[in-house]
Amino acid sequence: MLIDAHVHLDKYGDLLDQALQEIDTEPIFTVATAMDLPSYLELQRIAERSSLVLPTFGIHPRRAAEYVDRLTEIGRYIETSPGIGEIGLDFHWVKDSATYPAQRKVLEYFIAAAREQKKFVNLHTKAGEKEILDLLERYDIKRAIIHWYSGPMDILRALIDYGCYFTIGVEVLYSDYIKAIARTIPDHLLLTETDNPGALRWLKKTDEIGMPIAIKDVVDGLARVRQTVQEEIELLVQGNFARLIANDPSLQEARRSLFSWSS
Numbered sequence: 131m132l133i134d135a136h137v138h139l140d141k142y143g144d145l146l147d148q149a150l151q152e153i154d155t156e157p158i159f160t161v162a163t164a165m166d167l168p169s170y171l172e173l174q175r176i177a178e179r180s181s182l183v184l185p186t187f188g189i190h191p192r193r194a195a196e197y198v199d200r201l202t203e204i205g206r207y208i209e210t211s212p213g214i215g216e217i218g219l220d221f222h223w224v225k226d227s228a229t230y231p232a233q234r235k236v237l238e239y240f241i242a243a244a245r246e247q248k249k250f251v252n253l254h255t256k257a258g259e260k261e262i263l264d265l266l267e268r269y270d271i272k273r274a275i276i277h278w279y280s281g282p283m284d285i286l287r288a289l290i291d292y293g294c295y296f297t298i299g300v301e302v303l304y305s306d307y308i309k310a311i312a313r314t315i316p317d318h319l320l321l322t323e324t325d326n327p328g329a330l331r332w333l334k335k336t337d338e339i340g341m342p343i344a345i346k347d348v349v350d351g352l353a354r355v356r357q358t359v360q361e362e363i364e365l366l367v368q369g370n371f372a373r374l375i376a377n378d379p380s381l382q383e384a385r386r387s388l389f390s391w392s393s
């Protein structure tokens with residue numbers, strides 16, 4: 131089965147029905163990451179419509195400043211969430227450095243909860259790559275997905291040595307640097323994402339709305355870069371994702387749908 135381990139399903143608006151139809155038809159197991167609290171609540175409602183959608187709660191670094199004084203409230207929702215994300219740091223696209231302390235505080239709160247509740251995390255690391263690696267080590271977080279990595283190669287290798295998983299997305303079709311990253315990630319840590327609906331719009335500066343089906347282009351791009359075939363990538367990623375969620379008490383249901391659909 132195809133795996134989209136990082137997508138913003140609550141942002142599809144009028145195209146949500148079509149997006150869910152693609153997810154069920156292909157099928158695509160989907161980790162639906164939240165940007166903030168309303169986003170998570172919406173994702174929980176959406177997930178009732180497909181057993182292939184796993185909604186996870188996180189506060190995106192862009193939103194951190196709005197939530198830094200609401201950590202107790204956040205904590206209640208983390209407990210209800212089967213995984214954690216999107217969380218992280220962004221010192222590149224977020225220009226307002228006054229928000230950086232809030233980003234760090236909110237991220238560490240989530241990481242501490244992930245440690246306590248033994249949940250996997252889905253991380254945005256833009257220009258905070260080394261700091262995030264240090265944090266993962268300090269809290270001994272073993273199940274981390276690094277989303278759309280584009281940072282330095284030496285930190286990439288350190289994150290690989292530590293055992294992080296990496297979601298490669300649509301940029302593998304366009305960027306030589308991302309292709310080099312996609313070649314560097316070892317087989318057992320490779321995952322796929324679309325980060326849609328906004329990824330293509332962001333990447334190509336067009337109005338193009340990225341649908342879930344774009345995950346097939348990612349698999350195709352990865353197969354080319356890694357000199358193999360699509361079926362091989364699909365099986366590899368499915369196996370990696372199954373390993374990531376194995377033995378996770380919060381994810382027994384997700385595991386059941388992953389295996390019942392793929393058999």
Ligand SMILES: [Zn+2]
Binds near residue numbers: 136138163325
């Ligand atoms: Zn995202």
